[in-house]
Amino acid sequence: MIAILLYTLLWASFGAGHSYLATPGGQALLSRLAGPGDRLVYNAIAAAHLAVVLGIGQSLFPGHGFNLPRGIIVLGWIAASAGAIVLGLAGRNYDLARFTGLAQFRAGKPDRDSPPEPLATGGMNALIRHPLYLGLVLILWGLATSPFRLVTATAATAYLLIGIRFEERNLLRLYGDAYRSYRARVPMLLPLRWKRR
Numbered sequence: 735m736i737a738i739l740l741y742t743l744l745w746a747s748f749g750a751g752h753s754y755l756a757t758p759g760g761q762a763l764l765s766r767l768a769g770p771g772d773r774l775v776y777n778a779i780a781a782a783h784l785a786v787v788l789g790i791g792q793s794l795f796p797g798h799g800f801n802l803p804r805g806i807i808v809l810g811w812i813a814a815s816a817g818a819i820v821l822g823l824a825g826r827n828y829d830l831a832r833f834t835g836l837a838q839f840r841a842g843k844p845d846r847d848s849p850p851e852p853l854a855t856g857g858m859n860a861l862i863r864h865p866l867y868l869g870l871v872l873i874l875w876g877l878a879t880s881p882f883r884l885v886t887a888t889a890a891t892a893y894l895l896i897g898i899r900f901e902e903r904n905l906l907r908l909y910g911d912a913y914r915s916y917r918a919r920v921p922m923l924l925p926l927r928w929k930r931r
Contacts, residue, residue, distance in 0.1 A: 738885060740790075741787075741790070741794055741885055744786075744790055744791065745787060745889040745892070745893055747783075748784060748787050749893045749896060751780075752780050752783070752897075753897065753900050755780075756901075758846070761844075762846065764776055764844075764845075765845070765847070770842045770843055770844055771835065771838075771839050772838070772844045772845050773834070773835025773838050773844075774834065774835035774836070774839055775835075776835065777835060788886070791886060792882055795881045797882075798880065799879040799880040800879055800880060800881075800884075802879060813872045813873075813875060814872060814876030815876070816876075817868070817871070817872025817873035817874075818869065818873060820865055820872060821865075821869035821870070824857070824865035824868075826858075827854040827856060827859050832848075850908045853909050853913060855916055855920070859920070861920070861921075861925040862920060862922065862923055862924065863917065863922050863923075867923060870890070871890075871894065874886065874890050874891065875887050898923075902917070
């Protein structure tokens with residue numbers, strides 16, 4: 735139980751740090767520190783923080799995988815493969831150089847001073863608003879075959895669901911009514927619409 739609590743706190747630290755640096759205040763701090771390399775530094779900090787969280791998590795939950803029936807393992811691989819396909823298809827809607835920060839660095843402009851990308855509403859984004867997150871969730875749960883992977887899938891899913899709320903607030907600030915209309919038409923994570931009575 736202590737291991738689960740500690741790992742949850744580590745994920746909370748990642749979520750808080752990552753979310754803070756994505757706020758206008760966090761972006762201003764990164765811009766002052768790194769200038770046009772602010773997005774590169776943001777991603778480097780996130781990668782390093784996540785590596786620490788996962789490394790400690792691996793030591794908190796050592797051991798082998800669960801003794802699962804072959805059918806469950808196959809379903810998991812199918813889910814993880816579907817997640818990889820969703821990630822690949824969804825990634826086509828985004829500028830990878832801009833996402834990583836290379837485009838801003840080359841242009842000599844901090845990320846916060848760069849105009850926002852056009853709102854992505856085509857491809858996978860026409861079916862769901864957050865296809866990258868869906869792909870990650872499918873991979874995480876498809877590969878959740880050990881205590882470490884199961885706790886990681888649980889913590890990362892909670893982080894993503896909370897992160898979506900913050901991201902949607904930011905998207906509303908950036909795109910206003912265009913995002914509000916898109917959000918009303920397109921479901922969040924699953925390509926399903928529930929009819930209200």
